Amino acid sequence: MRRFSWPGGFPSHLSPEVPGVVHEGGELGYALATAFGAALDKPDLLVACLVGDGEAETGPTAGSWHANKYLSPDTDGAVLPVLHLNGYKISSPTVYGCMSDEELTAYFSGAGWSPYLVDVTRAEDPDALLAETLDLAHREIVAVRERWQPGERAVWPMIVLRSPKGWGVPESDVAGRPLEGTFRAHQVPLNDVHSDDAEFALLEQWLRSYRPEDLFGADGRPHDDLLAELPPEDLRLGRVPEANGGALRRDLPLPEVARFAVEVPAPGAASASPTGTAGEWLAELMRATEDRRDFRVMCPDELESNKLGALLDATDRTFAWPLPETAEHVAPGGRVMEVLSEHLCQGWLQGYLLTGRHGLFPCYEAFASIADSMLNQYAKFLKMSGEVLWREPVASLNYLLTSEGWRQEHNGYSHQGPGFLNNLLTKKASTARIYLPPDANTLLVTLRRCLTSTDRINLVIAGKNEGSQWLDLDAAERHCEAGAGVWDWACHGDGEPGVVLACAGGIPTVEVLAATSMLRDRAPDLTVRVVNVVDLLSLAPADRHPHGLSEEDFTDCFGSTTVPVVFGFHGYPSAVHEVLHGRPETERFHVHGYLEEGTTTTPFDLLVSNQMSRYDLAADAARRAGRPELAGRLISERDEMRAAAHEQGEDPEEITGWRWSA
Amino acid sequence: MRRFSWPGGFPSHLSPEVPGVVHEGGELGYALATAFGAALDKPDLLVACLVGDGEAETGPTAGSWHANKYLSPDTDGAVLPVLHLNGYKISSPTVYGCMSDEELTAYFSGAGWSPYLVDVTRAEDPDALLAETLDLAHREIVAVRERWQPGERAVWPMIVLRSPKGWGVPESDVAGRPLEGTFRAHQVPLNDVHSDDAEFALLEQWLRSYRPEDLFGADGRPHDDLLAELPPEDLRLGRVPEANGGALRRDLPLPEVARFAVEVPAPGAASASPTGTAGEWLAELMRATEDRRDFRVMCPDELESNKLGALLDATDRTFAWPLPETAEHVAPGGRVMEVLSEHLCQGWLQGYLLTGRHGLFPCYEAFASIADSMLNQYAKFLKMSGEVLWREPVASLNYLLTSEGWRQEHNGYSHQGPGFLNNLLTKKASTARIYLPPDANTLLVTLRRCLTSTDRINLVIAGKNEGSQWLDLDAAERHCEAGAGVWDWACHGDGEPGVVLACAGGIPTVEVLAATSMLRDRAPDLTVRVVNVVDLLSLAPADRHPHGLSEEDFTDCFGSTTVPVVFGFHGYPSAVHEVLHGRPETERFHVHGYLEEGTTTTPFDLLVSNQMSRYDLAADAARRAGRPELAGRLISERDEMRAAAHEQGEDPEEITGWRWSA
């Protein structure tokens, strides 16, 4: 007991140290989504989920009530939500607490639930009433599972429990103000016990009302008759196997990537869509897990748009509510989940992973930030879990961010936001991984790595558009293994480079290669080295991140500390500077990236607005290598190209038709 | 027309360039919350808000339906939501589209609305039906406003509009697959018009079906009879004055801060709660705006917890639904809004600001990240608005982050997250401002500045706990004006410093001052300079941020480029490195901050876990100044103190009782 909320002891909230916990709940809003994630593909699991009426006000919780429509009674478990109406949050009344019984019934029935209202203040024997209601709900769940037919509504029970806030605390405080049933009962109902003797006495009286002497011996051990009431060990909440999901996790039967790899006879000599290619491989994984049912994809209805549609040949989008006739690839039992809620996708996936399964969250890059705070909390959960010996590693949380801002296809400025990776950079080095595979084969190899790993948060950022392919599978394997490396085939000149052109991300890679060939043509005597970074954290000093390149490898890539590096980066330049921090002489890195300039426009115009076009990169390289005149010429050319784009409404053929040639 | 979705032309989404727009909506989920924010304190305003059935799936939208309970019919305007059920989002069916009419009616009635269902496929004359329904809804709104009495439910109308997706597009595509009413009608229904002649012909046929020749002349100008149908200019949507809110904005009648300032006879010789002090000033501002009703505070039910309770003496928490008897300080018409939804707080505030009013969003620091992506989009809105000549500046979006992770009072690891500021750092220098006032008077001065400013996103991070005060009001004014400065009274020794101890944030300031006095005692011959940074962006190079200190001022603070700087920072160290980027010799900055280590523990233990305690700072300073032995001793002392905290469950008096002495 003394270790509760004590330095070095147990934290005050539920946390990974506590057996049975798969969700901390310190940041309110995600309990319900997590509960649904836990129940998926566990037909024998019943997940009860307690939701505070304060928590119910959060958007993520409000949206999660509709997750009932995604549970398939034959292949999934059930969720029994208990909405706890104690009327107050910290000091304000709650919205749900102020709703009438009729409103509550209508609201939850409308959302497709069968609500049971339990009001302890109106019950003679509240415990018996709650127990009966739970039994009733359980029987109803069993009945739904038995009777449900595809195409019908599966209306599950839920419980609305009205009880006074702080039920059991003293009726009023020492000043005579009501305590039980009011906001004053929140968290620590008696605050001044250290300094106020009357309050201390009230606390003692209250705690003694539980008759501790009848419950515990002098040594603090519960009496035998109390212990006899405990359920048998394997029925205790802390012992539910799903709550230590890592112990249930099985390695995925990952298909050979070789069968899906793009043939790349020479760099640039093949064209493919990275996510399109990966989609085929993921579809095969879907098929391979058809019986195991331990792999799912959660997505805010962007699978098709992200060119991952192949998945829908392997499985359906799950939905267990009557459907419009024109719906395609939607059916109960599918293992793709599409809902326009990044919160729900993330919550589902968290619940699914922590109970021992695997998954992937493909998302428009700009909108992944919707889940920023959920990522924060999940990273904390993982970090603490790693410090608990009995917690087995769970499958990693994998994001596949695509539909990146550089190629917006008429979606505009709101869809341009590469900041999700900056948030991940604030996390522990043991948790965070960030990959920017520049083409299809590197994406395949990266995804395989992510789906094999445990206890990580893997961020994979990749393009969806058809485009030049750089590495054949062998080269991709080596490159991904190294994390970053010189692309010899793209370098020119001999000896120590006059400038290094580096890139991370699909679009920057194209621009850097185009810049390199411009330099080769116009400054043939300049030695240019090209480096591609697929594992962003390989740039970090090795003592700051486990993926950090050794000093030697780093120098092999970027040359001695006097060589300028012009870096084309997918995201905000600050992220590269942040990762590089601690390397010597980082001032020589001149990072181009997203400068928060944008609108609906052509890809080239957007690059120019952010000083990230091939011309900008080549010009910067020329300037750093002491060729200011060339730099000036390149900038003029850039401006001409841009004017043409504005004139014609599309990028000049010179830009769009450019291909790498050795 | 040609400028639509054209480089240099109009973006494809609604955006600030378009008159009448106060919400872009590219990132879905916030339309409804924004609409409610716009209606507040505008009794004559009716805000119609179109919500897609896809958008309705988002958590923030789902939570926003309950915002009806916060509208006071006598002092606020009305919101008329139109939920548009076209059945599909991008390619999946929608949840709401799959709900039956009975479910929809129950759901929205339960949420306190009076729903009208309009199904265009079942109507003979859909336009007439919709027009009649709108009239009906309007009459109902008028009736609610006339009849409503405090304590009653104000049940407003809302409309559920069922129509086929892509109503009006060709019935099927060239392959004969159904188009109208299906997901294929999303966004760009005919994709291959460039390459597919049949599709081009279909497009032409479709567009010609609108008979453009009857509508426009050869020069593209609409015919006079069409123009005659336009409403008079001042009734056009683009001309609603509220949609260019900056033009309505009036400067706030800010109370004199002098009346609320803490008397600080000497540094450390007074004690106060920063937010407690600010709360009194804000309460006075609430009173001063009682008649104008153009200042509001939105908060996730944390006002009391954040020590801003004084506001509740000046106004109530608004709520227009029947309340429990024990509720206090809650009534319709109040101008504080407490809902457990950071999304709703942010959405309300955005709508309120963009229609010409002022506000403040106090929030637990760790949970502000819930609004990360809303901040992203709002920053974009401001940036684009700044490029539109006719948009007048709106009041800034002001966050007051408190209940910071360093003082968690038994809330634990989940409540430790200073990353919101990192996200703001990715925004345009013209938009982002970050202040870390170290005490009450600097907080007052900072808040006054924020509430005077326009078109900014101001992040203010301040402590809530009673603690030592450093600056009297005059000094606070000068310090805030400078942004950063040497605290002469805390320095010791003569000449060029051997080490600079810098700090930003309330807790780091205490630790740095305590470290300084340790060094004064134990290394009296070491010259130590103390610098406090209140305006984080003053550290940025002047060419990167308008608040950046000149080189001269920067050197005056931090000494020549050879002096080591040990920096105690409130947040993640990376944020300081990021801001410093571009200053010369930044390697001499050794930043201590939050390292993502934590649990429920004592403040001192938490500081030590993150190497941010006074001992850690003093030891690092000693080490950097070439006194490794002293550093070692300090670390041993730290460990003893920590052991004592673990032993006693609270921090030793030596830590908690420490006071600055000159």
Ligand SMILES: Cc1ncc(C[n+]2csc(CCOP(=O)(O)OP(=O)(O)O)c2C)c(N)n1
């Ligand atoms: C997202 C989020 N915002 C704010 C808080 C601060 N907070 C802690 S407890 C609480 C009230 C919770 O009320 P309820 O869910 O009804 O739980 P109860 O304590 O009444 O059972 C609030 C607002 C939080 N924990 N999470």
Ligand SMILES: Cc1ncc(C[n+]2csc(CCOP(=O)(O)OP(=O)(O)O)c2C)c(N)n1
């Ligand atoms: C938060 C968010 N997630 C994902 C998207 C990608 N997206 C764009 S449109 C769309 C479907 C929108 O459906 P609905 O709201 O019904 O609008 P409709 O086009 O059918 O009128 C989606 C998922 C987005 N814009 N915002």
